Amino acid sequence: MSCDLPFGSWLSAMQAALRGEADAEVPCGDCTACCTSSQFVPIGPDETDTLAHIPAELLFPAPRLSKGHVLLGYDERGHCPMLVDGRCSIYEHRPRTCRTYDCRIFTATGLDVDAEAEEKFDIAVRAGQWQFSFPTDDDRRRHAAVRAAVRSLHAPSITELAVRAVESHEDFLT
Numbered sequence: 001m002s003c004d005l006p007f008g009s010w011l012s013a014m015q016a017a018l019r020g021e022a023d024a025e026v027p028c029g030d031c032t033a034c035c036t037s038s039q040f041v042p043i044g045p046d047e048t049d050t051l052a053h054i055p056a057e058l059l060f061p062a063p064r065l066s067k068g069h070v071l072l073g074y075d076e077r078g079h080c081p082m083l084v085d086g087r088c089s090i091y092e093h094r095p096r097t098c099r100t101y102d103c104r105i106f107t108a109t110g111l112d113v114d115a116e117a118e119e120k121f122d123i124a125v126r127a128g129q130w131q132f133s134f135p136t137d138d139d140r141r142r143h144a145a146v147r148a149a150v151r152s153l154h155a156p157s158i159t160e161l162a163v164r165a166v167e168s169h170e171d172f173l174t
């Protein structure tokens with residue numbers, strides 16, 4: 001499956017999403033892997049529109065974060081409770097985390113999301129299907145820098161390591 005995006009273009013868009021400047025534009029199709037993989041979705045107190053569209057009983061305080069930060073959990077199947085009939089029922093109001101989530105970050109970094117938890121198997125399958133194109137030397141240089149960042153950096157989770165590698169890859173450009 002192709003992203004139809006050169007690597008450098010995807011990387012720029014991913015960095016903008018991580019800075020909160022734009023939503024991640026992921027061609028998900030019918031895939032709902034990230035909504036059905038037993039993931040807690042953190043929501044900040046500033047996300048008032050999102051919070052207004054989620055029943056309070058589905059939210060609980062986020063451990064180790066200050067007052068007002070909450071988590072949206074998942075049901076006994078590992079599904080987000082806002083996923084209804086295979087679609088996000090609050091799509092226009094979805095949390096910031098959902099707006100910036102892009103499973104192609106695992107393809108880009110070469111990190112095996114499935115190694116973190118078997119509930120993430122569907123995300124790992126999806127990530128394994130993406131393919132980037134590398135039409136210029138800059139695409140190849142940036143890809144190598146992201147991979148070098150992964151080898152050098154440390155983080156408490158695969159996802160955080162992938163994010164840090166994307167955010168700081170320019171320090172690893174040769």
Ligand code: SF4
Pocket residue numbers: 034035041080081082083084087088089090091094095098
């Ligand atoms: S809020 Fe919507 S996009 Fe986010 S995990 Fe739930 S169903 Fe998926």
